[in-house]
Amino acid sequence: MDPEHRALLRAHRLELSGQLLVSESIVPFLYQENVLTLSQVEDIESQPTNRQKTQRLLAVLPSRGPRAFDAFLRSLQDFSWIRDQLQLELQKGPGPGATGESYAWQLPDSVLQKIPSDRELSRLAARLGSEWEWVLMDLGLPVEALFRCRSDHSFSTHGAILAGLVQWKQREGKTATVQRLIQSLKAADVHPSVLQDVLT
Structure with missing residues (x-):
């Protein structure tokens, strides 16, 4: 997954985990698209609340390759307002300080x-x-x-x-x-x- 996509998911993690119901259509779609494995689906579904299921999905997605983010956007058919918001954020580009200057701490x-x-x-x-x-x-x-x-x-x-x-x-x-x-x-x-x- 591209760093900008990963950063976008991190920035909206709390908002997404409060609004998405991933069990209904999102997780099945990502499994069908071979973005998630069966064991990952079982891990996500084993979480006790919707919020925790979404958080688990968002923790897994960044490691699922270059197709993961686009597939995630396509899985948001029932949550089109969230998809539109994420796409709008991407078009705006990263804000100031997002390039890592804040990590100025150096080690030998x-x-x-x-x-x-x-x-x-x-x-x-x-x-x-x-x-x-x-x-x-x-x-x-x-x-x-x-x-x-x-x-x-x-x-x-x-x-x-x-x-x-x-x-x-x-x-x-x-x-x-x-x-x-x-x-x-x-x-x-x-x-x-x-x-x-x-x-x-």
Whole structure:
């Protein structure tokens, strides 16, 4: 998914999760279009409320390839006013400061290239808020693994986040660097300076 499409969905996440009923037509359409897998559909449908189902869908969509956003717009036939609003926002283009200048915090190259320790990941997990699932999805953690992290640590958000970050580090090996973490924090609209305390 293009960065501008991802940013648009993030910017309207609360609004979308309050207005959409994804079970009726949106999720079935995206499954029919091969944007969602069966396990992703089951994961979305297992959420207890409409709001949580929509939030889960919005967490999954950015990782579903270049066709995902257009297919999502086409799935909004019953919510044409929302589709029109999203298309209007796209035509207007990104606002000032959307190019990443706000992420001016710099780290030396030696720190950027290092692999964070489990202790540092634990400290990061303690600082992440509701965006943690977006961060892990951007890091490439599969939805199934994310679901396992949540179910294995249903009483501890910190435990779920840490489990996901440790899995990412184990999966990626030498490419699981601080620089890669910063990219995913930016993608989830988390200011990379949250890492400053973690790494010092």
